[in-house]
Amino acid sequence: MEIMPYIVEERKDTGLFNAKLGIWLFLSSEVMLFGALFSAYVLLRTGAAHWPHGSSILNVPIGAFNTVVLIASSVSMVFAWAALKENKFGKFKLNLGITILLALTFLVVKSFEYGTKFEHHMYPRTSTFLAIYFTLTALHALHVIGGIIVNSYFWGPGAKMWQADPARFTNRIEIAGIYWHFVDLVWIFLFPVLYLL
Amino acid sequence: MSGAHDIKEEIRKYWKVFTALLILTVVTVAISYLKFGLAAAIIVALTIALAKGSLVACFFMHLISERKLVYVILGFVVFFFLSLMLLIYASYFNVPPGVKIVS
Numbered sequence: 001m002e003i004m005p006y007i008v009e010e011r012k013d014t015g016l017f018n019a020k021l022g023i024w025l026f027l028s029s030e031v032m033l034f035g036a037l038f039s040a041y042v043l044l045r046t047g048a049a050h051w052p053h054g055s056s057i058l059n060v061p062i063g064a065f066n067t068v069v070l071i072a073s074s075v076s077m078v079f080a081w082a083a084l085k086e087n088k089f090g091k092f093k094l095n096l097g098i099t100i101l102l103a104l105t106f107l108v109v110k111s112f113e114y115g116t117k118f119e120h121h122m123y124p125r126t127s128t129f130l131a132i133y134f135t136l137t138a139l140h141a142l143h144v145i146g147g148i149i150v151n152s153y154f155w156g157p158g159a160k161m162w163q164a165d166p167a168r169f170t171n172r173i174e175i176a177g178i179y180w181h182f183v184d185l186v187w188i189f190l191f192p193v194l195y196l197l
Numbered sequence: 198m199s200g201a202h203d204i205k206e207e208i209r210k211y212w213k214v215f216t217a218l219l220i221l222t223v224v225t226v227a228i229s230y231l232k233f234g235l236a237a238a239i240i241v242a243l244t245i246a247l248a249k250g251s252l253v254a255c256f257f258m259h260l261i262s263e264r265k266l267v268y269v270i271l272g273f274v275v276f277f278f279l280s281l282m283l284l285i286y287a288s289y290f291n292v293p294p295g296v297k298i299v300s
Contacts, residue, residue: 010264014264014266015264015265015266016264016266016267020267024267024270024271025270028273028274031274031278032278032281035278036281038282039281039282039284039285042282042285043285043288043289047289047292055229060226060229064226067222068222071215071218071222072215074257075211075212075214075215075257077257078211078256078257079211082204082207082208082211085204086204174259177257177258178258178259181253181254181258182258184257185250185253185254188249189243189246189250191246192229192243192245192246193242193246196225196226196229196238196242197229197235197238197239197242
């Protein structure tokens with residue numbers, strides 16, 4: 001079987017291995033996706049006759065708690081990568097497992113938040129604020145779900161690669177980590193914009 | 198990117214970044230309870246968010262020591278993102294007569 005080049009070593013012209021270039025191009029498109037929705041938020045807010053303060057509708061302590069959860073998951077993700085660099089596979093499994101559990105915690109808390117809103121008959125159709133709130137946070141939650149799926153694969157069946165090709169597996173975890181940190185980064189902006197302003 | 202020999206130093210750095218991110222999160226929430234005007238509140242909140250985002254991007258995503266091509270790609274991203282925001286800003290002053298926006 002022919003193996004694709006530059007999956008471990010860096011290309012001479014780009015200075016990057018293939019997946020590194022790929023993830024940054026993908027994240028560029030992601031910035032524009034969220035950027036389009038952020039600009040929609042700005043347009044809707046500046047054009048509205050009245051705009052509610054986020055804290056009058058949303059629960060700030062819960063939003064802050066979820067921010068800390070996602071930041072902690074980013075730290076455990078980067079620790080998982082560092083563990084592979086140290087050749088400590090057990091430590092990698094522990095840290096990636098913590099990352100997945102924290103991501104699930106984020107989703108559970110978010111679903112409770114959504115549930116509370118629905119109980120109070122607050123839906124996307126209720127107001128422009130809620131429409132953009134649900135759109136932005138649901139799109140972000142989809143990214144969290146995507147991250148959980150990828151990380152769970154690397155924690156479970158995908159981890160077999162560590163035995164056969166540790167350098168390639170370490171690169172895979174670095175790429176998954178860059179994506180996961182982006183998901184964290186988006187929330188870092190969503191939290192103040194939606195909850196605190 | 199760091200080699201295996203100095204990975205312990207990297208881990209110490211990640212702990213420091215984690216602490217800074219937690220402190221900045223507390224500051225963000227605490228400041229929101231102060232009664233600033235809307236413009237000042239937006240500037241303060243987004244400045245702190247930008248600082249937190251930069252810490253994540255530079256240290257967790259390793260942007261502080263990346264290859265030139267990644268910076269070139271991100272340069273394009275910044276250009277198009279700012280252009281998008283500028284278009285929104287321009288449209289704010291160009292609302293057709295008779296258009297009424299409801300919230």
